[in-house]
Amino acid sequence: MSKHPLRTQKIAFFLLLVATLLIVVPVGLIVVVIIQKGWPAVNWQFLSEMPRQGMRAGGIFPAIVGTLYLVTGAILFALPIGLLAAVYLSEYAKDNILTRSIKLAIVNLAGVPSVVYGLFGLALFVVFFKFGASILSGSLTLGIMILPLIITASREALEAVPYSFREVSLSLGASKWQTIRHIVLPNAIPGIITGTILGLGRAAGETAPILFTVAAFYLPRLPQSVFDQAMALPYHLYVISTQVPNVDEKVRYGTALVLLSMVLFMNLVAIIIRYRFRKKKKW
Amino acid sequence: MVKFSVEALDIWFGKTQALKHVTMSVREKEILSVIGPSNSGKTSFLRMLNRFNEENPEFRMSGVVSMDGRDVRKIDRETLRRKIGMVFALPLPLPLSIFDNVAYGPRMHGERDNRRVAQIVERSLKQAFIWDEVKDRLHESAFKLSGGQQQRLCIGRTLAVGPEVILFDEPCSGLDPISTAKVEETMMILKKDYTIILVTNNVKQAARVGDRTAFFLSGELVELDATDKMFTAPSDKRTDDYIRGKFG
Amino acid sequence: MLRKFKEFVIEKLILLCGIASVIFVALIFVFLLKEGLSVFKFVRIGEFLAGRSWYPISEPAQLGILPLILGSLWVTFGAAVISVPIGLGCAVYIAEIAPGRTKEVLKGGIELLAAIPSVVLGFIGMVTLVPLVKNVFHLSTGLTGLSGSIILAFMAMPTIVSIAEDALYAVPKSYKEGAFALGATHWQTIWRVLLPAASSGIVAAVMLGIGRVIGETMAVMMITGNSAVIPRGLLEPLRTLTATIAAEMGEAVVGSEHYFALFAIGIILFIISFAINVTADLFLHKHK
Numbered sequence: 001m002s003k004h005p006l007r008t009q010k011i012a013f014f015l016l017l018v019a020t021l022l023i024v025v026p027v028g029l030i031v032v033v034i035i036q037k038g039w040p041a042v043n044w045q046f047l048s049e050m051p052r053q054g055m056r057a058g059g060i061f062p063a064i065v066g067t068l069y070l071v072t073g074a075i076l077f078a079l080p081i082g083l084l085a086a087v088y089l090s091e092y093a094k095d096n097i098l099t100r101s102i103k104l105a106i107v108n109l110a111g112v113p114s115v116v117y118g119l120f121g122l123a124l125f126v127v128f129f130k131f132g133a134s135i136l137s138g139s140l141t142l143g144i145m146i147l148p149l150i151i152t153a154s155r156e157a158l159e160a161v162p163y164s165f166r167e168v169s170l171s172l173g174a175s176k177w178q179t180i181r182h183i184v185l186p187n188a189i190p191g192i193i194t195g196t197i198l199g200l201g202r203a204a205g206e207t208a209p210i211l212f213t214v215a216a217f218y219l220p221r222l223p224q225s226v227f228d229q230a231m232a233l234p235y236h237l238y239v240i241s242t243q244v245p246n247v248d249e250k251v252r253y254g255t256a257l258v259l260l261s262m263v264l265f266m267n268l269v270a271i272i273i274r275y276r277f278r279k280k281k282k283w
Numbered sequence: 284m285v286k287f288s289v290e291a292l293d294i295w296f297g298k299t300q301a302l303k304h305v306t307m308s309v310r311e312k313e314i315l316s317v318i319g320p321s322n323s324g325k326t327s328f329l330r331m332l333n334r335f336n337e338e339n340p341e342f343r344m345s346g347v348v349s350m351d352g353r354d355v356r357k358i359d360r361e362t363l364r365r366k367i368g369m370v371f372a373l374p375l376p377l378p379l380s381i382f383d384n385v386a387y388g389p390r391m392h393g394e395r396d397n398r399r400v401a402q403i404v405e406r407s408l409k410q411a412f413i414w415d416e417v418k419d420r421l422h423e424s425a426f427k428l429s430g431g432q433q434q435r436l437c438i439g440r441t442l443a444v445g446p447e448v449i450l451f452d453e454p455c456s457g458l459d460p461i462s463t464a465k466v467e468e469t470m471m472i473l474k475k476d477y478t479i480i481l482v483t484n485n486v487k488q489a490a491r492v493g494d495r496t497a498f499f500l501s502g503e504l505v506e507l508d509a510t511d512k513m514f515t516a517p518s519d520k521r522t523d524d525y526i527r528g529k530f531g
Numbered sequence: 532m533l534r535k536f537k538e539f540v541i542e543k544l545i546l547l548c549g550i551a552s553v554i555f556v557a558l559i560f561v562f563l564l565k566e567g568l569s570v571f572k573f574v575r576i577g578e579f580l581a582g583r584s585w586y587p588i589s590e591p592a593q594l595g596i597l598p599l600i601l602g603s604l605w606v607t608f609g610a611a612v613i614s615v616p617i618g619l620g621c622a623v624y625i626a627e628i629a630p631g632r633t634k635e636v637l638k639g640g641i642e643l644l645a646a647i648p649s650v651v652l653g654f655i656g657m658v659t660l661v662p663l664v665k666n667v668f669h670l671s672t673g674l675t676g677l678s679g680s681i682i683l684a685f686m687a688m689p690t691i692v693s694i695a696e697d698a699l700y701a702v703p704k705s706y707k708e709g710a711f712a713l714g715a716t717h718w719q720t721i722w723r724v725l726l727p728a729a730s731s732g733i734v735a736a737v738m739l740g741i742g743r744v745i746g747e748t749m750a751v752m753m754i755t756g757n758s759a760v761i762p763r764g765l766l767e768p769l770r771t772l773t774a775t776i777a778a779e780m781g782e783a784v785v786g787s788e789h790y791f792a793l794f795a796i797g798i799i800l801f802i803i804s805f806a807i808n809v810t811a812d813l814f815l816h817k818h819k
Contacts, residue, residue, distance in 0.1 A: 009718035013628060019620025020629075023688050024640045030647065030655050081548045088549030092542070094340050098550070104809065105552040111739075111808035112559065112801060113746025114649075115773045119780070119797040123562040127785060144555050151552065168375050168437075171333065172388035172444055173365035177538040182391070187378055205648025208748040208773075212780050234650045234749075241654050242753055249658070256651050267646045271639075393534075 034257050041254025050220040055240055056247050060255055065222055066135075066230030067204055067262070070214065073139025073226070074146060074203040079196055081143075082150030086192075089151070090158040091180055110148035114208040117145045121213040136226040138214025145209055146199035153195020157188035190277035194270045201266035205259065207234040217243070233259045284311040286448065286478045287332060292346035294327060296339060301327040303502040305346075314470065314479040316493030316510065318486055320530065324502040325482045329450050332480070333367040334360050350448075365392065368441030372453040374433030376425035381417050384425045384436060388444035403443050411439030412469055431462025438469060448478040456484060467492050486526055490514050498522045563801055567794035570594065574788075579795065585759040587779065587789040594792045596799075598761045602676070602769035603745060606755065609680025609765050610687055610744045615737055617684070618691030622736070625692065626699040627721055645689035653750035656682040661754055668766055674756030676765035682750045687740035694739060694815075698732020699725055735814035742807035746800060748773040772796050 049059030085102075093099040121141030131137045161184050169179040185192075207215075215235040223230040237255045240247045287309040294302045302324045309315050317325045330336045331348050334355055348355050355363055365388075377384050385404040394400055404421075408414040413435040417428070425436060434454060441449055451470070455463040470479055470492055483489050489496050490510060497507040498519075506513065506522045517523045524530060570579065574594045582595015625637050656678060664681075665673030702725050710720040726733070756768025757778060770778075776793050783790040 005716045005719060009716045012718045012722070013624075016620045016624040016628060019617045020624040020637060022617050023621050023644065023685075023692070024637060026685065027640055027644045027647075030652075031643070033659070034651070034655070081551050084545045084548035085551055088545045092545060093549065101553050102549055104812070105556040107808050107812045108556050108805055109552055111742055111746070111804045113748065113773055113804055115746070115748040115776050116559070116563070116797050116800050116804070119566075119776060119794055120559045120562055122780065123566050123794070124558065128562070147552065147555065164371070164373075164375050165377055167335070167338075168371065168377055169387070169391075170338070170360075171335070171364060171369040171371075172391065172440065173361045174388070174391040175361050175534075175538055177541055178391050182387070183377060201646060205646075205650070207648070207650045208777055211777055234648055237654055238650050238749060238753065241650075241657060252654065252658075256654050259648060260651055263646055263648055264643070267642065271642075 031260070034253060034260055037250070038253035038255075038257025041250040042257055046254055047258070051218070052220075055218060055236075055244055056251065060233070060236060060258065062219060062222055063231040063233045063236040063255075064258065066214075066216075067233040067259075069135050069223065069230060070138050070142060070210065070232055071200050071203045073135060074142035075196060075200060077140055077143030078147045078150050078199060082147050082199075083154050083192060085147075085151045086154035086158055087180060087185075089155050091176070091184065106148045106151055109144070110152075112145075114145065114206055115211075117141055117209040118211050118213060120144075121209060126213055132227065133212065133214055133216075133229050134227045135214055135223055135230050138210045138230070138232075139226075141209045141213045142203040142206065145206065146203050149199045149202060150195050153198065154188070154192045157191020157195070158184055160191065161187045190273055194274045197266050197270040197273070201263045201270070204266065205234055205263045207232075207238055210235060233262070285309070286311040286350065288347075288349050288352075289328075289331070290347045290349075292331065292344065292348060294331065294336065294342065294344040294346075296327075296336075297341040301502055302331075305504045307497065307504055307507050309478065309480060310495075311478050312474065312476070313494040314474050314481060314492050316489035316496040317480060317482045317499065318484075318489045318496060318525070319499035320525070321484070322501075323499040325497075325499045326452055327502075328499065329369075329452055329480060329482050331355075332448070332450060333364050333369060335369070365444050366446055367448045367450060368444055368446035369450045369452065370434070370437055370441055370454045373457045374430055374437055376428070376433050376436060379425060380422045381425045381428070381436060382421040385440045385443045388440065392444070407439040407443035408436075410442050410473070411435045412465065412472075413439060429462075431458050431465060434458060434462065434466055435469065438466070438473075442473075446477065448480070449473065451479065451481045451483075453483055454481070455488065463488070486528075498525065500525070560801060563794055563798045566791060567796075567798045568791075570788060570791035570795045572788075573791070579792070583761060585775075587783075587792060592788055592792075594788065596772070596775075596792075596796060598759050599770055599772045599775050599796070602755070602759075602762055603771040603773070605676050605762050605765055605769060606679045606683060606751060606771055607741060607744050609676060610683035611737075611741055613680060614684035614687040614691060614740060614744075618688045618736070618740060619695055619733065621688070622692045622695035622699060623721060623726075626696045627717070627725070641689050641692050644685065645693075649686065649747060649749040650753070652682055652685060653753035656750060656754045670766060672756060672768060674754055674768050676755055676762060676767065676769045679751045679755035679769075679771075680765060682754060683744045683747055686747055686750065687744045690743050691736045691740035694736035695729070695733050698729040698736065701732065702728040731814045731817045735811040738807050738811040738814070742804055742811070745807075746773060746804055748777045752777050772800055776800075 046059045048061050050061060052058030121137055125131045125137035125140050126133055165183050166179050169183045210232055214230055216229040216231050217239060219229060219231050237259055240252055240255060285308045289305055289307050292302055292305040293300065317328065319325045327336060336342045377387060382404055385407055386400045389400055389403050405414065408417060413432060416432060425433065428436060455466055473479060481492060493510040495508060496510045496513045498505045500521055506517060506519045514526060579594055579596060581597050583597050584593040584595050585598055586593040625634055629637055660678050660681060661673035664675060664678050706724050706728055707720055710724045751771050752774035755770060757770045757774060758768040759770045762769035776796055780793050783793055
C-alpha cells in the first residue's frame with residue numbers, strides 16, 4: 001500500500017462510504033416503507049376502536065392503552081430509584097468496593113438479554129410474589145430493565161453540574177442534602193428528563209420482557225386494575241405477524257407504524273430537549 | 284481577643300503533606316493576609332477553618348483548630364459555616380437571579396418570611412456596595428453582571444448569612460484593577476464588624492489591606508507578623524526573597 | 532433537629548437506591564438459579580448441554596440444547612461477519628471523513644436505528660428480507676439463519692458504531708498531527724495510528740455488539756424458522772437459545788421440567804452476557 005498511498009486512500013475511503021451507506025440507506029428505507037404502507041391503515045377508528053374478527057379488523061386501541069399503562073408503570077418505578085441511585089453515585093460514593101460493585105451491576109443490568117428479564121419477571125413477580133400475569137408484573141420487569149439507562153443518563157447530568165456550585169452552597173452553610181436538592185438537581189433536570197424519555201421509548205418497544213409477565217394475546221376490553229393482563233403494541237405486532245393467519249398486510253403495517261411513531265416521537269423529544277438546554281446552558 | 288487558634292496542625296491529602304506543624308492564631312476583627320507561592324498550603328489552611336478540607340475523601344489531619352476556644356470539629360458543619368463565610372477565587376454566582384443568590388443562605392437556614400428575606404437581601408447588598416447597581420434588576424440572572432459586580436454580589440451573599448468571619452480565597456485573581464480596588468475597599472470597611480482572612484497571590488494586595496501577614500512556604504508557616512514589620516524588616520530570609528519577587 | 536432527622540432518612544434512602552442495582556442483579560441470578568437448577572433433577576448437565584434432541588413435551592421429555600446452542604452460534608457468527616466490518620467502517624467514516632453537517636445526520640441515522648423496536652425489525656425482515664433470501668438462494672423457505680443474521684447485524688451495528696466512534700474520538704489529536712507531520716496520508720494515519728490507538732475501545736465495541744446479538748430475541752424468533760434441529764449452515768431454518776425461551780415459556784407449565792429447562796437456558800444467557808459485559812467494560816476503561 002505504500003507504493004500508491006493516495007490511490008489506496010481513495011479506495012479505502014470509498015469502501016468506508018459504502019459501509020456507511022449499507023447501514024444508513026436500509027434504515028431510511030425501513031422507515032419510509034413503514035410510513036408508506038402503514039399510513040393508509042391509520043385513521044381515527046384504527047386508533048380508537050377495539051380489534052374485531054380475531055384481530056383481522058377494527059382498531060388497536062387496547063394495545064395502545066396497554067403500552068401507555070406499562071410505560072407509565074415502568075417509569076413510576078424506575079425514575080425515583082434510578083435518580084436516587086445516580087445521586088448516590090455522583091454525590092456520595094467513595095472510591096471503594098461497594099461503588100465498584102454498583103457500577104459493575106449497572107453495566108450488567110444494561111447487558112442482560114431482554115428475554116432473561118422476562119424469565120426473571122415471571123419467576124419473581126408472577127410466581128413468587130403471586131402478582132400473576134398483570135400490568136404490575138410487566139411494569140416492574142420493564143422498570144428494572146430501563147433502570148441502568150436512567151441511572152447512567154441522570155448520573156451524567158448530575159456530574160455535569162460544576163463542582164463549584166456545590167462548594168458555594170456548602171460554604172453558605174447549606175447541608176449536603178439541601179445542596180443536592182436546591183442546586184444540583186434543578187440544574188441537572190434537562191439531562192434527567194432526556195434519560196427518562198429515552199427509557200420510556202425503550203420500554204414501549206420491548207416485547208420479550210412482557211411476553212410472560214403481562215401481555216394478553218387478545219383482550220378486547222381495557223384493563224381494570226394493575227392486576228389485570230393487558231395487550232401491548234409490540235406484542236400485538238408480533239401476534240398479528242406470526243400467530244394469526246390472513247391478517248391484512250395493511251393492518252400489520254399500520255400497527256408497526258403506530259409503534260414506531262410512538263418510539264421515535266419519544267426519542268425526538270429527548271433529542272430536542274437535550275439540544276435546547278445545551279444551547280441555553282448558563283455556565 | 285483570639286478568634287482562631289491553630290495548634291500543631293499537620294494535614295495530608297493522600298500521601299502529600301499540605302501543612303506541616305502549623306501553630307498560629309487569628310485575632311478578632313483584624314484582616315490577616317496570607318501569602319505564599321502556589322501549593323504553599325495557604326488555601327489548605329483557609330479551608331481548615333470552615334472544615335472544607337473534609338469534603339475531600341483523601342484528607343487526614345492531626346492537631347487542633349479552634350474557634351472561640353472550641354474545636355471546630357466539635358461544631359456541626361452547617362453551624363460553623365454560617366459563622367464563617369467564604370468568598371472564592373473566581374466570582375461564582377449560583378445559576379439563580381441576583382435576589383435568589385443572596386436569599387439562598389437565609390432560606391437554607393429556615394427563613395420563610397419573604398419580607399424578612401427581602402430586608403436581608405437589601406441590607407447585604409448595601410454592605411457589599413452593589414445595591415445601587417442592581418436594585419432595579421434583582422430578578423435578572425446573576426450571570427448578567429460584570430465580573431467585578433459578580434464578586435461583590437458573592438460578598439453580599441456571604442454577608443446575608445450573618446457570619447462573624449469572612450474567608451477570602453484570592454478574591455481578585457480574576458478581576459481587573461478597578462474592580463479589585465472596589466473589592467479591597469469593601470474589605471477595609473467590613474473589617475470594623477468582621478474578622479477577615481485574605482489569601483492572596485498578590486503581595487502588594489496583602490500589604491495594602493492586611494493588619495498582619497502570614498507567609499506560607501511548602502506547607503510551613505515561615506513567618507507571621509504585623510504587615511508593616513513584615514514588609515520592612517522580615518525576620519526570615521525566605522520571606523524577604525518572596526516579597527522582593529525573587530521566587531514564586 | 533427535625534431537619535437533621537429528615538436528611539438522615541433521605542441519605543439512607545439514597546444509599547439503598549444506590550445499591551438497588553446490585554440487589555437486582557443478585558435477584559435475577561438467584562431466581563434464575565432457583566428455577567433453572569431444578570432441571571438437573573431430570574437430566575444430567577452433560578446431557579443437557581450436549582444432547583442432540585430438544586423435544587421438551589414428548590414423553591419422556593428430551594432436553595438436549597445442543598441444537599439451540601449451535602443455532603445461536605451460527606446466527607451470531609453470521610451477524611458478526613456482516614456487522615463488524617460494516618460497523619467499524621461506518622465508525623471510521625463518521626469519526627474521520629464525514630464533514631460536520633453530514634456527521635450529525637449520520638449519527639442521527641444510527642440513533643434512529645438503535646431506537647427501532649426489535650419486533651418492528653423482525654416484522655420488516657419477515658415481509659421483505661425473508662422472500663428475498665428465499666428467491667435469491669432458491670430455498671423452500673426464506674426463514675433461515677441467514678435472514679436472522681442480517682437483521683441481527685442491523686441490531687448490532689448501532690452499538691458497534693457508537694462505541695467505536697467514541698474510541699476513535701478519544702484518541703489524542705496530537706497522535707494524528709504527529710503522523711501528518713511525518714507526511715503520512717489521511718488513510719495511513721487512520722490505519723497505522725488511529726485504529727491501533729483506539730484498539731481496546733474497538734474490541735469493546737465488537738464485544739458489546741456481539742453481546743447484543745446473542746441476547747436478541749424477538750426479531751430472531753420471527754425470521755429464523757424456529758426449527759430445533761442441529762443446523763449445518765446458515766441457509767436453513769434454525770432456532771436460538773433466546774427464541775426457544777420466548778416461544779415456549781408461554782406453554783410451559785410452571786414447575787414442569789420444561790419450565791425448569793427454559794430457566795436453565797436463561798442461566799446460560801445470563802452468564803454469557805455477564806462475561807461479555809464485564810470484559811468489554813475492562814477494555815473500555817483500560818485507558819482511563
